[in-house]
Amino acid sequence: MGQGVEWSLHCCVNMSWTPAGEAVNSSRLAELYQLPAAYLNKQLQALVRAGILSSVSGPRGGFQLARPAEKITVLDVVLAIEGPEPAFRCESILANTPGADPGEDYLRSCLVSQTMRQAELAWRQTLSRQTIAGIAASVERKFPGSRKDILRKLMPARY
């Protein structure tokens, strides 16, 4: 799994604290954790294409959440970065056996494929039950003051 997932999740949590209608530019987000700005920007573009973030160009521009943080699941972010394909891709090697039935749908009938798919489903369900807002609330409970701290670093003009 690429590191863009970790970066994106932290950025989304931070943006859930910025006031609505105010965008934050990617350079500022990158400074927070000393990340390569250009590369982080690229990852955020993927979130825009997925409809998770919205971007505005020009001065005072940047990124912001496209919908309330309660409506953004962790799975949404992961799929936006990693793509929709499952980690285990069944190549249907059973179809290559010399005497195999070419009409069979081995993606469904293969028991190995079913087992791996079931596990991946459990993984996705766990991630789909956690939202950005939920993580943000836990952070505030565990580290009081971190929200104001982030806000001061992200928008020093207003705080």
Place this chain on the structure above:
Amino acid sequence: MGQGVEWSLHCCVNMSWTPAGEAVNSSRLAELYQLPAAYLNKQLQALVRAGILSSVSGPRGGFQLARPAEKITVLDVVLAIEGPEPAFRCESILANTPGADPGEDYLRSCLVSQTMRQAELAWRQTLSRQTIAGIAASVERKFPGSRKDILRKLMPARY
């Protein structure tokens, strides 16, 4: 996730049908699904190092399960091929914030890391509940005769 996982699982299921004490060589296993023989051999080596398979050299040599198929979980095979590290590796980017506490254990305290780890735990638990013997039994129930078919192709001298 590498394809070696898919290959290994199918091979383990097939070897759960071979008589105990009889090894099957990797070339024969590769023929079954038209896989590159040398590369499959390499993956099986990893299973040997993990204690899942045992190998014997020389004529009439090959691979066989090192313990009963009921004692081999799907997770065992996956970890042997993919390694023990989780798919999501937390880089603890929180530690890179300018005013961060260097003594913090961000792998535990970071909520993002916790969320991803929890999902991966669900994934592993699902896989650890499925055994090679369980898959083999499902295959026999769903495709009667496939076991004898495999056996005929793997050890034509005996069947």
Place this chain on the structure above:
DNA sequence: AATTTTCCGGACACGTAATGTCTGAAAAGT
């Protein structure tokens, strides 16, 4: 209208890991 700021998208370079191949070492049977 010009300029500045910022996002956007693609092209390019780099490093690492997965994939695939090859040759040698070890073991068993003759």
Place this chain on the structure above:
DNA sequence: ACTTTTCAGACATTACGTGTCCGGAAAATT
């Protein structure tokens, strides 16, 4: 002891993730 069979590790090759850079478009300020 020799030959055959097979595993085992080293070696090449390819694909992908990572990171950089540049030109273009959009929007606000001057």
